[in-house]
Amino acid sequence: MDDHVCGPGCMHGVTAENEKDIKGEFHAARRSFLRDAMVVGGGAATLGALGVSMSPSAMAASASAKPGNGPTSHYYIPASAETVLWGYFSKSAKPVVEIETGDYVTIETLTHHSNDDAERMVKGDPGAESVFYWDAKRKGVNRRGAGPMDAKIGAGGGEGVHICTGPVFIKGAEPGDILEVRIVDVAPRPSANPAFKGKSFGSNAAANWGFHYGDLLSEPKKREVVTLYEIDATGERNWARAVYNYRWTPQTDPFGVVHPTIDYPGIPVNHSTIRKNENVLKNIRVPIRPHFGTIGLAPAEADMVTSIPPSYTGGNIDNWRIGKGATLYFPVAVAGAMFSVGDPHASQGDSELCGTAIECSLTGTFQFVLHKKAELPGTPLAELNYPLLETQDDWVLHGFSFANYLAELGAGAQQSIYSKSSVDLALRDAYHKMRHFLMTTQRLDEDEAISLMSVAVDFGITQVVDGNWGVHAVIKKSIFPAREG
Ligand SMILES: [Zn+2]
Structure with missing residues (x-):
């Protein structure tokens, strides 16, 4: 499995052996994550027809994968002008694919910076060429951003910049549920120029x-x-x-x-x-640490939401820890959850100081597990109202200057957020979230939580460049050995 990157028609998940393989890879990745940032895989992600392909699985999945013992499927979404939204999340967009809980999806993502050097990052790559196509008459993808179509600098106004592949519609997902997204594999997209x-x-x-x-x-x-x-x-x-x-x-x-x-x-x-x-x-x-800068669900508050500021349903979180072996938990805000992913990065430092990472196209394989609202009470996911990251060793909580800027700043939020953010506000939000996490999932009282936070939690600056600034709080899972199981 080490050299495997899913391609169209991939047979992942068809046999019980393969199903075991992909799960083994996931667990191995979780074990090695952060200890070995080496890129595993990296074989050519070949681009076939500009359509989504699917391989059904006859195997009954484990309880952790799919309730009801149904078969899991593995879908493949190539990046093309037909499968991406450029610069925005939208609850009313047409889904690229509809899947069930437990299913796997391999998703190609393109960096929106490919045209900084088209010879190396676009030329000869049919998917990238279809997305970046632009002549005097026509663009492959005209709308870039959630802004007006007649904006002077270009359709969509660049109010949102990330090329996001999707959305993926998760059947049965409703507001109040939690969507778990396991990042099974991440590999860089090879240059198509010989x-x-x-x-x-x-x-x-x-x-x-x-x-x-x-x-x-x-x-x-x-x-x-x-x-x-x-x-x-x-x-x-x-x-x-x-x-x-x-x-x-x-x-x-x-x-x-x-x-x-x-x-x-x-x-x-x-x-x-x-x-x-x-x-x-x-x-x-x-050092390479491939990850997805923008990953999340469509918010409920507006029809068209710029991809730049992150919020309670995720989006442009820009945390380099969101790579292979990591798992994210998102609150579902709209029917079907409407997951998309983009803004692929080969590496980034905390804060993303100069505005971008190493913006590099990647292909990821994800497994989606839906947790229904009714099952949440008494679990660590109860009351989760922000994107929570789990790695092999840590829980990583994401605080923002405004936890839900669309609701808090009202009409005009998508423009006004840029002048209102600060690290102070983001740190306070991260503190509130960690206090809640410790008091609920670990049953500490407030004084215990505050002390533990000061002696064992690392607060770090996720980013100061995405409108809604981010501070994350990292706590080691090994702090709670007696509470496991
Ligand atoms: Zn980026």
């Missing part, structure tokens, strides 16, 4: 929305710089290296609109207008 065989690439943009912007030592104080990184797609090397960087210059898109800054996603960068600096970050090895 000149770069065996390699993947990612882009890091030190952008105008970064924490550093305007606070630089050298002139010009307001500049955007793109650094391109190379990742080993074969999985042998668990580190990335920089290839070159360039300063953003005004780019004219195929519709004739000039973009003086990175103000709209997917602008094709004309490499004859930029100056590349080779040999940057020389001899530096960046």
Whole structure:
């Protein structure tokens, strides 16, 4: 299984042996997670027809997978202009696939920064070419963001930037339920350009929305710089290296609109207008920790929700711990849950300081388990109203400046959030959530919870660049050995 990446027509889950394999892989990944950030897998995720494929399983799943002993299925969603929403979550979008609890879905995701170097990240890749297609008349995906279609800089206004594959509709999911999403596998998408065989690439943009912007030592104080990184797609090397960087210059898109800054996603960068600096970050090895920056469910509060600020149903959480072997628990806000995933990252540090990670296309395999509202009381998932992450060793709670900014800030929330966030607010939210977690799931009283929080919980800055800023709280599961089982 080690070299396996699911492809269209994949037979995962067809036999009892395969079913055991995929579960074994999941448990092995959980054991090794964080101890070994090495990319396992990395074989070519071949792109077939632009349709979803499915392999049925005859095996009765275990109790943890599927209630009622029904067969599990494994779906495959290629990334294409037909299977992505660019820059938004929507409860009223048409689902790409409808699945049942316990099912597996392998999902290709594309980075919205692919056009920073189209030679390496788009050329020869039918899925990426269909999404990024843009000539004087037409774009492969016209709407980019939840904003107005007649926005000057482009349809959707760039109010939301991430290419999200989905939505996946989970049958029977209703508001009040919890959706568990297990990340079984994550692998980088190899460059389809034969000149770069065996390699993947990612882009890091030190952008105008970064924490550093305007606070630089050298002139010009307001500049955007793109650094391109190379990742080993074969999985042998668990580190990335920089290839070159360039300063953003005004780019004219195929519709004739000039973009003086990175103000709209997917602008094709004309490499004859930029100056590349080779040999940057020389001899530096960046550890790889592939993960999904944006992962979550459609919120209930609005029809079209920008993909940038994270919220109670997840979204652009931008926590590098959301990788292979990790499990997320999301509160379901709308019928079918409407799961999508995108913003793939090869690596990122806590805070995502300059505005982006190593933005690198990835393919993930996920298993979905629905926990119905009626089953929740008395379990650790009762009252869960934010995205909770479980890794091999830790519980990771996600706090935001505004726990549910859409409800708290009302009409205009999607615009006003950017001027209202702070680390202070996010830390307070993370504190409240950890206090609740300790008092409910571990049955501590408030004074016990406060003391434990101060001596054993690590609070960290998840990101300060996504509108609704994030602070996460990490607590080791090993603190509670006597309470297990
Ligand atoms: Zn990202």
